[in-house]
């Protein structure tokens with residue numbers, strides 16, 4: 001795959017100023033009596049990646065569909081470049097790139113026909129060859145969509161999302177089904193778009209992807225934002241852990257300030273906000289007492305722990321809001 005050759009051209013849009021590219025205020029979405037999105041708010045600025053995380057059914061796609069202009073909110077407001085993506089769809093569409101969770105492109109069309117057809121609906125599309133080269137599909141122009149592999153279809157979806165040089169890009173699980181190499185290429189495409197000033201909102205189940213790409217993350221649970229902040233801030237809401245197995249006859253562990261002992265001997269788990277201090281106390285004690293700490297593991301707080309804590313309904317302390325850029 002090649003990378004984006006040019007950054008998105010600076011065109012005037014519904015709003016060309018310096019404000020947030022995406023503004024979501026108290027968004028609600030309902031299916032009958034069931035409220036899938038329960039009052040979420042966030043902003044995404046030009047040149048920023050915002051990741052919405054959450055377990056299956058947390059409400060990510062339901063929220064994104066409002067940003068994409070495909071559904072109306074049941075409460076709250078969404079603005080893309082200052083305009084309502086549902087009511088002002090015609091104004092927003094030239095500046096918005098969308099990658100749906102599943103696109104359902106007609107299988108009878110070839111890759112080239114698909115891109116050319118899509119390009120005809122856009123005001124300033126990339127050339128077809130460039131769009132396909134971006135996602136590593138040069139040479140697949142004459143292949144019918146139905147004959148593509150799952151990963152190739154995903155890359156074609158992405159080529160279509162980038163085709164109009166969007167100022168706002170909404171990506172619903174962009175790398176699901178991609179092999180590790182293609183995933184990394186998608187990451188670099190997203191980074192290049194961001195360097196050109198595009199604002200990106202994405203969902204993913206790959207926490208590594210969120211850590212790699214996102215400037216800020218919100219973790220949804222049952223339609224509400226459980227945690228929001230920069231990846232490191234979110235991880236820091238959780239304690240670091242030290243795990244080991246004590247041998248028979250080991251003396252009692254020394255008291256270490258700020259350490260919570262979670263497991264019982266012989267399998268011990270320590271939780272701490274200061275991993276270095278805990279290890280500085282533990283290791284000399286083990287050496288002095290001739291204690292071999294079996295299977296010793298020390299792990300810093302992680303985004304995964306924070307994700308699981310929100311998914312489990314734990315109520316971690318939310319990090320203070322990050323200053324907007």
Ligand SMILES: Nc1ncnc2c1ncn2[C@@H]1O[C@H](COP(=O)(O)OP(=O)(O)OP(=O)(O)O)[C@@H](O)[C@H]1O
Pocket residue numbers: 031034036054055056057058059060061062063
């Ligand atoms: N058309 C619909 N009618 C009724 N309920 C729906 C509809 N679409 C979604 N839901 C429900 O709304 C909730 C949120 O679904 P949504 O697809 O937004 O979750 P998600 O976080 O995107 O999940 P996933 O990670 O599986 O894509 C789920 O309980 C789902 O069953």
